[in-house]
Amino acid sequence: MGRNLKFEIFRYNPLTPDIQPCMRTYRLEEHPSMTLFIALNMIRERQDASLQFDFCCRAGICGSCGMVINGRPGLACHTQTCDLPNHIALHPLPVFKLLGDLCVDTGVWFRNMGTKIESWIHTAKAFEPSVPEERMDNALANHIFELDRCIECGCCVGACGTARMREDFIGATAINRLARFHIDPRDNRSPADFYDIIGDDTGIFGCMGLLACDNVCPKNLPLQDQLGIMRRMVTIESVRGIIPAFIRNKLQGCGCKQKC
Amino acid sequence: MRVYHSDVLCMGAGLAGERVAVEAAQAGFSVICLSIVPPRRSHSSAAQGGMQAALGNSIMGEGDCPEIHFNDTVKGSDWGCDQEVARLFANTAPIAMREMAWMGVPWNRVVPGEHTYFKGGKPFQAMEKKENEGLIHSRAFGGTAKWRTCYTSDGTGHAVLFTLDNRMLQLGVEVHDRMQAEILIHNGERCMGCVARDLRNGELVGYFAKATLIATGGFGRIYRATTNAVICDGGGQITALETGVVPLGNMEAVQFHPTGTVPTDILVTEGCRGDGGTLLDVNQYRFMPDYEPEKGELASRDVVSRRMTEHMRKGLGVKSPYGEHLWLDIRHLGEKHITTNLREVYDICMHFLGVNPIHQLIPVRPTQHYSMGGVRTDKDGAAYGLRGLFSAGEAACWDMHGFNRLGGNSLAETIVAGRIVGEKVVEFLKGGVSDFSSQALDDAAAQVQGRIGALRRGRGEDCYTLRNAMQDVMMEHVGIFRNGKDLQTGVDKLQDILARCKTMRASHGGGELSMALRVPGMVKLALCVAYGALQRVESRGAHAREDYPERNDKDWLVRTLATWKEGATLPTLNYEKVTPFFILPPGDRGYGSGKIIPGKLEDGDIVSFAQQV
Numbered sequence: 001m002g003r004n005l006k007f008e009i010f011r012y013n014p015l016t017p018d019i020q021p022c023m024r025t026y027r028l029e030e031h032p033s034m035t036l037f038i039a040l041n042m043i044r045e046r047q048d049a050s051l052q053f054d055f056c057c058r059a060g061i062c063g064s065c066g067m068v069i070n071g072r073p074g075l076a077c078h079t080q081t082c083d084l085p086n087h088i089a090l091h092p093l094p095v096f097k098l099l100g101d102l103c104v105d106t107g108v109w110f111r112n113m114g115t116k117i118e119s120w121i122h123t124a125k126a127f128e129p130s131v132p133e134e135r136m137d138n139a140l141a142n143h144i145f146e147l148d149r150c151i152e153c154g155c156c157v158g159a160c161g162t163a164r165m166r167e168d169f170i171g172a173t174a175i176n177r178l179a180r181f182h183i184d185p186r187d188n189r190s191p192a193d194f195y196d197i198i199g200d201d202t203g204i205f206g207c208m209g210l211l212a213c214d215n216v217c218p219k220n221l222p223l224q225d226q227l228g229i230m231r232r233m234v235t236i237e238s239v240r241g242i243i244p245a246f247i248r249n250k251l252q253g254c255g256c257k258q259k260c
Numbered sequence: 261m262r263v264y265h266s267d268v269l270c271m272g273a274g275l276a277g278e279r280v281a282v283e284a285a286q287a288g289f290s291v292i293c294l295s296i297v298p299p300r301r302s303h304s305s306a307a308q309g310g311m312q313a314a315l316g317n318s319i320m321g322e323g324d325c326p327e328i329h330f331n332d333t334v335k336g337s338d339w340g341c342d343q344e345v346a347r348l349f350a351n352t353a354p355i356a357m358r359e360m361a362w363m364g365v366p367w368n369r370v371v372p373g374e375h376t377y378f379k380g381g382k383p384f385q386a387m388e389k390k391e392n393e394g395l396i397h398s399r400a401f402g403g404t405a406k407w408r409t410c411y412t413s414d415g416t417g418h419a420v421l422f423t424l425d426n427r428m429l430q431l432g433v434e435v436h437d438r439m440q441a442e443i444l445i446h447n448g449e450r451c452m453g454c455v456a457r458d459l460r461n462g463e464l465v466g467y468f469a470k471a472t473l474i475a476t477g478g479f480g481r482i483y484r485a486t487t488n489a490v491i492c493d494g495g496g497q498i499t500a501l502e503t504g505v506v507p508l509g510n511m512e513a514v515q516f517h518p519t520g521t522v523p524t525d526i527l528v529t530e531g532c533r534g535d536g537g538t539l540l541d542v543n544q545y546r547f548m549p550d551y552e553p554e555k556g557e558l559a560s561r562d563v564v565s566r567r568m569t570e571h572m573r574k575g576l577g578v579k580s581p582y583g584e585h586l587w588l589d590i591r592h593l594g595e596k597h598i599t600t601n602l603r604e605v606y607d608i609c610m611h612f613l614g615v616n617p618i619h620q621l622i623p624v625r626p627t628q629h630y631s632m633g634g635v636r637t638d639k640d641g642a643a644y645g646l647r648g649l650f651s652a653g654e655a656a657c658w659d660m661h662g663f664n665r666l667g668g669n670s671l672a673e674t675i676v677a678g679r680i681v682g683e684k685v686v687e688f689l690k691g692g693v694s695d696f697s698s699q700a701l702d703d704a705a706a707q708v709q710g711r712i713g714a715l716r717r718g719r720g721e722d723c724y725t726l727r728n729a730m731q732d733v734m735m736e737h738v739g740i741f742r743n744g745k746d747l748q749t750g751v752d753k754l755q756d757i758l759a760r761c762k763t764m765r766a767s768h769g770g771g772e773l774s775m776a777l778r779v780p781g782m783v784k785l786a787l788c789v790a791y792g793a794l795q796r797v798e799s800r801g802a803h804a805r806e807d808y809p810e811r812n813d814k815d816w817l818v819r820t821l822a823t824w825k826e827g828a829t830l831p832t833l834n835y836e837k838v839t840p841f842f843i844l845p846p847g848d849r850g851y852g853s854g855k856i857i858p859g860k861l862e863d864g865d866i867v868s869f870a871q872q873v
Contacts, residue, residue, distance in 0.1 A: 015461060032581065033523055035612065045724040050768040054297075057489045059526040060611055061418065061604070062301040078611040099438075099460055100770065107298030107437040111429070120426040121364040133361040135394025136369050142600075144366035145412050148419055152300055186364060 002030030005081060007043065008089045009051065013100045023089070024048075036069065036076035036090075040102075052101040060218065063151030066093050066158065067102050073155035075218045076102075093158035106154040113174050117197050121187045140183070147180035147226065149219050156213035156223060168202045172213035172223045175204055179226040182233065191237040199234045207231070261705060262465045265696075266292040266434070267689055269453050269469030271441045271496050274302035275417070275671070276653025277475030278424045279678020280685060284471075285431040287686045292467065294439040294456055296491045299425050303477050303489040304674060307417025308529035308604050310399060310409035311672035313353035317370050317395040319386045320377065320407035326350040327869045328405050331844055333660060333669060336403045336560050338801035338811060339846040340513065340632075340662025340819070343839040345639050347869065349660045349669075349676050356676045357396060357410050364423045366412055367396045378536020378593065400534035401667040403560035403851075409668040414529055414604045417671060439465070440774055442711075444472065444499045444649070445697075445704045451649035452696050454499065455704045457777070462769050464708055466701050470694040471685045474500060474635050474643070474651040475678075482786045483628035484731035487520050487527035496655045498781030500635045501788070505645035507821035507834070509636035509657030511785065512792035515664060515802045516740050518557075518564040520627025523582035524612050527629065528605045528622060530667040533557040535601065537590040539568065540621065541576040544587065552851055559851040562664040562802040565626035566852075569740050572625075580623065587621035594618075626740055630654065630670060632661040632802065633789075636821055641681030644821070648694070652681040659819065662838070663801025708777075715776050720763030723776035729757050730783050738790045743806045747794035754790055755829050758783045788822040788831045795833055796820065799854060813846045813859035841867050 005028045012021035026043045037058045044051045053076070056064040060078040067076050068091040070084060081088070096104035113119075150173055157163050157171040178194055181187040198204045207227055214224040236248045267289035270277040278299060281291045295302065316324035330350040334341055361367055372390040376383050379400070401409045412419040428435065438459040445452040445468070453467040479494025480486035500506040518539070519528050533539075538546045539557055551567045552559045559567075568586055571577070577584035590598060590605070595618045598606050602617075609617045635651035636644050637658055643649040652658070653674045660673060737750030761783060766776035798812035799805045817838050822831040842865050848856065867873055 033612075033614070035524070044771065049722070049766075049772040050770060052770045055490055056297050056301045057303065057306045058524070059306060059608060061306045062297070062303075062489065064297060064301050080611075080614070105460075107301075110298065110300070111435065114426070114429045118430075120430040123362075125362070127359050127362045129355045129359070131358075133358040133367075133396055136361075136366075137394060138369040138371045138397070141366040141369050142413065145415065145419060148366060148422060149415060151305075151418070152298070184364065184366075186362075 002032070003086055005030050005039070006087050007039070008087070009101070010091045011101055012098065014098060015100070030081055034081045036079045036081065037065065039081060040076065052099070052103045054103050061151065063153035066106065066153035066155045067091065068093060068158065073158040073216045075153060075155070078218065093154050095157050095160070095163045096154055104154070106152065109154070110152045113170055117170065117174050117178055119177050119181070121181070121184065122189050123186055124188070134186070136185070144180055144184055147176055147221065150176055150221055151219060153218060155216045155218060159212035159216045161210045161212065162206045162208055166202070166206065169206045170198065170203055172207070172227060175230050176221055176223055176226045179230050182230070191233055194230070195234045195237040198230065199238060204231045204234055262463070263468065263701070264292055264466070265468045266290045267469065268292070268471045268473065268685060269467050270294065270473045270475055271454060272302070272475035272477060272655065273299035273435060274304035274475065274477055274653065275421055275424060275674035276655070276678045277473060278421070278428055279675050280473050280475065280652055280682040281433050282424060282427050282431060283679060283682025284685055284689070285433050289686065289689055292434045292436060292469070294441055294467070295435065295437045296440050296459070296495070298437045299428070299435055300421060302421065303492055304421045305418045306489060306527070307671045308414040308527070309401060309531045309671070310411030310416045310668050311353070311357060311420070311675065312401065312404070312408045312666065312668040313357040313410055313672055314350065314406070314408055315354050315357065315396055315398065315410065316406070317392045318398045318407055319388050320400065321398045324406040324408055326353070329353065329408060330869065332404045333666060334844045335849045336664055336666040336669070337660070337662025338664055338849060339813070339817065340510070340800055340838060342639070342659045343841065343843050345658055346660045347843060348639060348680065349673065352676045352680060353672050356672070356679050359679070360420055360423060360675060361396065363427055365420050368411055368413065369394050370397045382536070399531060400558065401530055402533065402558045402564065403666045409534070411531070413600070414531055414602055420675065441476070441495060441499055442708045442777060443704045444503055445700050446503055446646055447697060447700050448505060449647060451646040452694070452700055455701070455708055457708070457774070459774060462773070464705050466705065468696040468701070470648060470692070471688055472649050473685065474649070474655050475653045476655045478631035478654040479782070479785050480628050480631065482730060482782050482789070483734045485520065485525050485735060486628040487517055487525055488628070493778050493782055494785045495778065496651070497634055497785055498778070500643065500649070500651070501784055501824045502781065503646060504824060504826055506643050506649065507636045507645060507823045508788055509633055509659055510663070510792070510820050511633035511788040511822055512796055512803050512820060513632035513663045513801060514628060514789060515561055515630035515632060516565040516626040517629030518561060518568055518626055519588055519624040520629070521608065521613055522580060522585045522623040522625055525627050526608055526612055527627070528588065528608060528624070529602070532588060532590050532602060532605060535597065536593055537588055540587040540589050541571060542578045543576070547571050547576070555851045560664055560666060560849070562804070563852040565740055566804055568626050578623065583625070585623045585625040588624045589621055590617050591619060630665060632663060632665055633657050640684035641677060642684065648688070650681055650685055652677045663803055711777060712773065715764060715766040715773065718763050718765035720765055721760060722765060723772060723779045726757055726761055726764060727775065727779050727782065730754065730786050733757070734786055734789070738793060741804050741806050742793050744794065747790055750790045751787065751794055754783055754787045758787065758829060784824055784831070791830055792820045792822060792833060810855040810857050812857040814857050817846065817859050841865055841873055843867060843869050
């Protein structure tokens, strides 16, 4: 016999606004290797077919199932019940538009963010089918991928103090994305271009440095570092014309002498 | 009802759907992509290993060329593929990979100098060439003569999907997520779009389009143990089948992956074995070389999966509360390799299994993985039966995989077929005029409305009970090893489940109704698989009949085409020639050691690789 787990789950359907939001309780016997993916499906299939939640890959890769698990944003699919107490409280991620119960609209949020920061390679070169690919240093490719591993689960946004206070804050995920393009030699945007995108309170200067984003990221992205690197980059850009170029250049990057 | 108009409608926004969308948008056409989930959550993102393309930059891929890639693909397919399509694929793959590099994919690159690589668990030294420094590198995958799999660490699908979706943002392609396509709008000759259900609020939405693309991925969820995401329920194939005129090709060709983990069925990549991982039994004995002396763990997936099953049947599996399994051993690759090149594998083992693969063995068993079959198209990606309907990627039976696809070939197919089919869609749009029938739209919407009403009124079983029953039948009777008796029992049981679907109930509008709308179609797909497998009295690739162990090139060098007539309880099966011509005539694969009943080829059937027909 496994433990008897008590789930308290946030319930509210915006399509039936007359029914007040509430926490509903479900009980489930724990099995070995049980994850919240297994548990929530058991509840829906056996106890309450009206319960809404999102899963897709159920393998921690797609980012569908971000939710607040006992007060902390995380991915439900790779949370094992054995790592939690008997009493498990589940809430939807804050900040994002609520679609029902544990479902939030991360899709539209991330599309808007991607469009706003122009999340693509800016290049004037056309693709030449008959020419070999442009060369790239493998260490740099690995570095770009390191930042490209974000799965857009929204946990960092849900955990962000600034995002809770101002709707237009672009979040650590967006700044990390720009850091990815900043180090990519295929993208020809200059510091001035990045300054235009994130050089204000909705961008890097809105960050209060609480760094819950870095704490909760399920992919362990180096968000703290990227926030620092990008903040330094746009700060230096903002004093262009005041501080001489050789000093500005010296201050760029993360201090490791590579283009970070 | 909300109604949208566009030049192209992509059902599905994974790699194949997005690649077609990008091609059409670049040519200036309006495109709408429908997706059940936000596009970046598509199952393409879960592909870890890589994409095969004969770039030949790495030392172990030296001398590679499209023809060698083509030969590997045809052998892998057990001569079940369309060789014209396989050639087109192999020739286009290197260009498509370079194009993705241009778009922004951080492919791993050649690092010159001496490197330690692994083959069959044994380390060896190889010298990467200075002149290839910084070009796209490649790793080993099963069933290939050269190391040809382009990769980005072990997040290739993720990296390519994010890059393509970035391109979609740049081109301003419209995406409607949380949208489930329910039915195609058509008049029996021409496809005009689809009716979808908005998963946010349950509304039906009409989509008119000059060209409609089915790129909804595979249908693994008809099996209980599958590596596929929960959305891989065959939605696109179901809409095609229910037209009654569009055939599904080779539905019985279902691939099992050797290394699904126990108990969650999450896949760990073939890259584990490509990089030197080995399979061990209950005695921690490495058994694969006994069966496959040459290829060992790197024979094609169908062969490795069958050998594993065979070995477990000898009582040499590891018993566990979740059933029997074997071990995957990657400990000897070392901490650095495992936490960089196989990082996702490391994460999966730690987070989902509680196993540390640097020090512990990974429990694995063959698990449903890939659907070679799907919407049958011609080489341009145009579906049989309806003008204006196209299909690409795993949803399609284009058919470069035949009865078994090689690792790294399907991920490459999404980009390559997406590029080719995208060009053909553009040609189609430039060539034709379309008119849309509001009557056809109303009829389609009324049909979906009728289904929803029936589920609301239903007093029978719920969708989960019926889905689980179907999945159990597929596991038990239509698995890795098949025989006439089991398959017949499977078909009978599935027919019974299909009948029970008529009184299915769904009392809630959310996830339950979405699933309930899918289940009858999924049972029909399951019947196409089971009935096709019952009728195919030979063994070829992933289709292994214990009662007909020979590959029969005399009678069965054909592709199964399944259509579903309205009100029928079984699909109608027809057959067509497997390939318009042979570049590589049927022969021995060099692994799997199956017997072959040879067929007869005419002189004109064989052409050279370079010869255009």
